[in-house]
Structures are given as C-alpha cells and as structure tokens.
Amino acid sequence: xxxxxxxxxxxxxxxxxxVQFLVMGVAGVNFHASLSQTLFVTxxxxxxxxxxxxxxxxxxxxxxxxxxxxxxxxxxxxxPLDLELAERVVERxxxxxxxxxxxxxxxxxxxMAGCGFAEAWEGRKSFMIEGAAxxxxxxxxxxxxxxLAGRKKDQLFLVSxxxxxxxxxxxxxEER
Amino acid sequence: VTTVDTKPSIADEIxxxxxxxxxxxxxEDFLEHEYADYLRLVEKLEAHPExxxxxxxxxxxxxxxxxxxxxxxxxxxx
Numbered sequence: 001x002x003x004x005x006x007x008x009x010x011x012x013x014x015x016x017x018x019v020q021f022l023v024m025g026v027a028g029v030n031f032h033a034s035l036s037q038t039l040f041v042t043x044x045x046x047x048x049x050x051x052x053x054x055x056x057x058x059x060x061x062x063x064x065x066x067x068x069x070x071x072x073x074x075x076x077x078x079x080p081l082d083l084e085l086a087e088r089v090v091e092r093x094x095x096x097x098x099x100x101x102x103x104x105x106x107x108x109x110x111x112m113a114g115c116g117f118a119e120a121w122e123g124r125k126s127f128m129i130e131g132a133a134x135x136x137x138x139x140x141x142x143x144x145x146x147x148l149a150g151r152k153k154d155q156l157f158l159v160s161x162x163x164x165x166x167x168x169x170x171x172x173x174e175e176r
Numbered sequence: 177v178t179t180v181d182t183k184p185s186i187a188d189e190i191x192x193x194x195x196x197x198x199x200x201x202x203x204e205d206f207l208e209h210e211y212a213d214y215l216r217l218v219e220k221l222e223a224h225p226e227x228x229x230x231x232x233x234x235x236x237x238x239x240x241x242x243x244x245x246x247x248x249x250x251x252x253x254x
Contacts, residue, residue, distance in 0.1 A: 127233040139222050147215045155203045162214040
C-alpha cells in the first residue's frame with residue numbers, strides 16, 4: 001500500500017527545509033507502536049513547533065510548496081505569509097491547519113500541555129520514515145500532555161492505550 | 177435572519193448525565209489504580225529495541241493507509 005505522498009513529502013521537506021518540529025499527538029503515539037501492536041486511527045498529523053516566527057515562516061513555506069492550504073480559526077490564513085504574520089500567530093499560540101487536496105491534514109501547534117518545546121525536543125526520539133529521520137516527541141511526554149489536556153477523548157484514548165500496553169507488555173512480563 | 181439549532185447533538189443525547197458520571201468515575205478509578213502502572217509500561221515501550229533512535233517506522237504510515245483504503249473501497253451490499 002502506498003502512503004499518501006503528501007505526508008511523506010511534508011515530513012521530508014520539513015527536515016530538509018531546516019524546520020524545527022516534533023510529531024506529537026496520536027501520530028506520535030503510533031510511531032512508538034510495536035509491530036505486533038494495535039495502531040490508533042488518526043486523520044491528521046500533529047506537529048509541535050517552537051515559538052519561533054522565523055521557523056514558523058519556513059514551515060508555512062514548505063507546506064505551501066507542497067500545495068497544502070493553510071487555515072486558522074476556520075478561515076484561510078491571510079497573505080502574505082511573512083514574519084509579521086508569524087509573530088502574531090506565535091504570540092497568540094494560534095494553531096494553524098495545513099490541508100492537502102488529497103485529504104492529508106497537519107496541525108501546526110505551539111502548545112503541548114505540561115511540556116514546553118525545549119523540554120520536548122530534549123527528550124525526542126528520531127525515527128526513520130521512508131529514509132528520512134523524523135523527530136517525534138517522547139511517548140511519556142505525549143501521554144502526560146493528554147492527561148493534562150483532560151478532554152473526554154484524551155481520557156478515552158489513555159484508558160484504551162493502557163489496555164493495549166498491558167496486553168502487549170504484560171504478556172512479555174508473564175513469559176519471563 | 178439568524179437561526180439557532182436547538183436540537184441536541186447526538187453526543188448530548190447519548191452522553192446523558194448518568195453516563196457522564198459513570199465515565200467520570202471510571203476515569204478517577206483509572207488514575208487512582210492504573211495510571212502509575214500505565215506510565216511504567218510507557219517507559220518500557222519507549223526503551224523497547226523497536227523504539228531505538230533511528231528505528232524505521234515507515235510501516236506505521238503504511239498500516240494506517242491500508243486501513244483507510246479498506247474503508248474507501250467498501251461498498252454497500254444491497
């Protein structure tokens with residue numbers, strides 16, 4: 001099965017384009033999955049950015065070069081996508097969603113509950129995706145942020161994930 | 177003219193107060209009795225050889241795409 005080219009292209013282009021980012025959210029959890037483990041369905045890719053306007057502009061440029069449309073608060077992000085706009089977006093910690101015509105969606109965010117970017121970056125993992133090293137937030141940091149976020153869907157996710165890990169790793173522990 | 181949708185959402189209808197309280201209780205129980213062990217398993221998974229730095233995780237995206245394709249190709253049986 002082919003992976004949607006836009007996801008791979010986005011991850012590769014962000015790393016090539018000197019954009020600092022971390023994969024977080026359910027996608028980040030899935031990248032920590034074991035081969036024999038259930039994956040969670042997610043329709044988007046959550047990316048954590050540092051609160052750096054210049055880095056943000058580079059991220060936007062990469063998205064646009066790959067035909068992603070940038071939106072925020074339900075509307076298209078206003079042009080020009082320059083440093084001035086990036087400063088406003090970073091100041092407000094506003095989330096920006098990048099949507100590709102093939103349906104791929106990436107959320108560019110500055111917030112991870114309970115963890116600043118620098119701390120998350122320090123604890124990151126680097127996984128290979130189609131030959132490119134992609135930085136992923138540590139599983140523990142993602143889990144703790146979901147607990148702090150406290151939304152019903154996060155609570156449901158954590159309970160389900162705990163059950164999966166018990167089945168996977170609990171069985172390993174019993175075998176010893 | 178402004179219209180307001182007063183019909184409750186499906187979530188509101190399903191997630192009534194009783195169910196909401198049950199979910200709250202289940203979450204509190206999880207935090208009290210299972211969360212610490214869950215974090216231990218999370219640490220264990222992070223340290224797993226499959227999660228070493230540089231591990232190839234292309235299969236994760238491939239698996240998710242296979243799942244999406246399966247549902248995209250689904251047809252309704254008359």
